[in-house]
Amino acid sequence: MIPNALSLGSRVLAMAALLLLTHLSVAQRRQPPPSPVKNFLSTQWWLGLRFGVNFTQPDVLEDYYAFSPINYSPDNLEKEYGIFNLPGGQAGLDISFYHKGFTVGLQPTFKIMRYNYTNYMEWVGSGEADQLESQIDVEQVLQVVEVPLIFKYDLIQRGKIRPFALIGGQYSMIVNTQKKVEIEYTDYLGSVPQTYSGGSFNIGNTDRMRNFAGVLGGIGTSLDYANIRTVVEITYLYGLTSFSSNESPYSENELVSIGDVNDKLKINNINAAVSFIFPLRYIDKTFQPY
C-alpha cells in the first residue's frame, strides 16, 4: 500500500519551508556590483547655465496717493495694474547637488522684471468744453540679483526623462530700478476732443526700492539627451516681503506732481527657465552615462 499522500497542511508547510530556504540562499548570495552609470548618477554635483522668461504680478499691500482730494473719493485715484502681462528675462547659474532622487540647488540669477499700471484723472468745469482727462501709463522695471535655494525631488529617477517637483525660497537684491512714464491728455476744448502727448520720462527710482524675499514652488523635467542634461522648469515665486522702500513714499520725488507715488507692493512672479547642466565629478572612459 502506498502510504497516503501528505496531508494538505503538511504540503503547505513543506512549500513554505522550501520558499524560505530558497530566499535565504538568495539573500546570502553576494550582491552584484551596481552598474557604473547608476552609481555615477545616484550622487552627483551639477553645474550649468540657466535662462528664461518671467511674468510679474504686482500685489498691492497698501495704496498710496500723492493727491489728497478735497471733493472726490480717493478711490478714484487707485492705480490699475497689469497682471502677468509684461515679459522679463533672467540668466544665471544652476548649481545643485543630487542624491538618490533629492536635489538641493542654488540658482543665482540676474533677473529683469516688469510690470505696469495706469492712473486716470479727470477735471471738469462748468461746461462740457471745460474738461480734461489725463492718462498716465507707468512701466516699472526691476533689475535684481535673485538667489533661490531649491529642494527638488525626482518623481521618476530612471531614464532620460525625469520629471520633478520643487519648492524653495528666494532672496532678491535690488540692483537698479526704473520707471518709464507716458502721459496722454484728452482735451474737450473743441468740438472734437483733442488727444495729445504730455511727454514721456525715464526716471531711476532705485532709492525707492529695497531687497525682498519670497518662497517658490514649481515643476519641471530633466532631459538627458545629447550628452548634456537639460532642465526645463516652471516656478511660481510668491513674495513674502514688500520691495517698496521703508522711507515715506510721500517724500518729495520727481513724479509727485503728476500724482504718481509707489504703492506698498510685493510681487509674485512666474518663471519659465531652461538650464543646461553638467556633472562635476570626474568622468572617465568607464562611464558613458549618456
Add this chain to the structure above:
Amino acid sequence: MKKLAYIFILFILTTACQQEEFDPTTAFTKIYDSYRGSEGYYPIDFMQTSTGYIILTGQTLDESDYLGVKLIRVDEEGNFLSEDDLSADYVAPVGDMVTIDSVGYFFAMNPTTLNPVLFSVTDEGYEATDIAGLDYPLAANVTSANELLLLGCDLSSSQMTLATVGTDGSANISRYEFGAGSDMESQIINHLVDPEKGSLPFFCGEWTNGSYYFNGIYDYTMSLVFTQGIGEVTGRIMGQNLNGGITSALVNQGSEFALFGFQFNDNFILPNATVNTNNHISISNYIETPISEFKSRSNADIVKWENAEQSYTIIAAETESRQIALYIYQSATGELAGIHKIGYINPYTLGSIKVDENGDVLILGTTYLSGRFKRVFFSKIPASDLEKSLN
C-alpha cells in the same frame, strides 16, 4: 549643504518678519486736488496745530474780483481733513499766518466795508473780528509783545498804514504817505485782484524790540521802511518806483538782515547785509550780482534753520524752470552752503516756508496739475534731507 539650507531659510524668515512700517509724518508732499477745473488756489501761509496743520489759501471766485478765503485742515501726514470756505463773507486773505499762545491769526478783508478782519483759528474753528479805522490789509506779522502787526493801505488818502493789533482787535495805527506821483492805487488794486500778474511784495515785521519795518509804497517807491515804534520813519531802502525793491527780508540780528531783492527782471540775494536803518539809501547800493536762476519778480521767503553744527539762512524763491529753489547760506559768513530744489514736470510757485521745532522744513505753494490747474501743494522736508544738500 544642509547648514547652508538652514541659514538660507532662517534668512528668508527673518527678512519676511522685518519691520516694514514707516512714519508718514516724517516726510510728505501732498497736493490738494479738486475735480473742478475752474477752481484756482493761491496758498498764502499755514500754521501747525496739535493735530496737524491749517493752510490758508486764496481761491478764485466767480462772484468777486478778489480772492476768496479758504482754510484747509490737514492731519500730521498732510492728508486732507476738512475745509472752511469763508469766501461768502470775506476776501483777500493776507499772510503771515502767525501763532500766539497756540492760536493762529491772520487777516482778510470785508468786501463791503474794506476793513481788515482779524481771524483767530484753532482746531475747533475760527472767529472773525472786524478792525475799524483801517482799509485793505496787505501783510501781517507778530510782535515781541504778542500783538499782531498789520500793514495796509488807505487808497482814498493814498497812505500806507502800519498798526499793532491786539488779539482782541484793538489797533494802534500810523499812516505813511505814498508820496508824489500817481497810479499807485491801481497798482495796489491789481495786487489784490490779480496776484498772478500784479503781485507786489508787501510785508512787515519787528526788527528790534519796538522798532518795525514794512515793505510798502513810500515816497512813490517800493521801499523797505524802518520805523521807531508805530510812528516816525528812521530810514529805508529805497526801491525804484515799482521796478526795484526788496521782495523778502529776515532779521539775522540787530540791523543785519537777510534780503531777497529785485531790480526790473533781475533778482539778488544778500544773506547777511548790514542795513543802515537811519538813512534813506537807494537799493542800488545793496545790489550784488543778479542770480539768473530766479524768475522775474519771483516771490521769496526766508527762514532760519539750524543743524547740530551751525545756523543757516534758507532763502526760497521760484526759478525760471518753475521749480522752487532753497538757497542755504551759512548765517555767520553768508557763504552759500547748498541748494535744494523742489518740483518736477509741472510748474511750482512758492507760498510760504517755515521750520518746525524738529528742524524739518515745511513748504507751501502752488503746483499746476496737468500744467494748468492751480492746486495747493504742501511738503515736509526732513532736516536729514536738507543735510544731504549741504556741501
